[in-house]
Amino acid sequence: MQNNKCPICNGNKEHSTTTFTVDLGTNLIVVRNTPATICTNCGEEWIDNTTSQQLEAIVNEAKTKNRMIEVIDFNLESVA
Numbered sequence: 001m002q003n004n005k006c007p008i009c010n011g012n013k014e015h016s017t018t019t020f021t022v023d024l025g026t027n028l029i030v031v032r033n034t035p036a037t038i039c040t041n042c043g044e045e046w047i048d049n050t051t052s053q054q055l056e057a058i059v060n061e062a063k064t065k066n067r068m069i070e071v072i073d074f075n076l077e078s079v080a
């Protein structure tokens with residue numbers, strides 16, 4: 001059973017998606033549609049372990065492309 005209260009503001013958390021951004025200085029990696037739990041009150045976001053592992057893999061792959069801005073859709077990447 002999951003705790004649905006935000007530990008910061010005691011607001012309600014809900015499952016949603018967010019845009020995850022990694023700024024590497026020379027390039028920026030943007031992952032859209034990243035699954036996250038988001039507080040509807042203060043907007044704090046939580047990403048679970050499985051998702052962050054997938055994110056790490058996506059970011060590592062994006063780094064090798066070495067583009068200034070790389071925009072990736074989480075859903076498209078995770079099925080690949």
Ligand SMILES: [Zn+2]
Pocket residue numbers: 006007008009010011039040041042043044
């Ligand atoms: Zn909150």
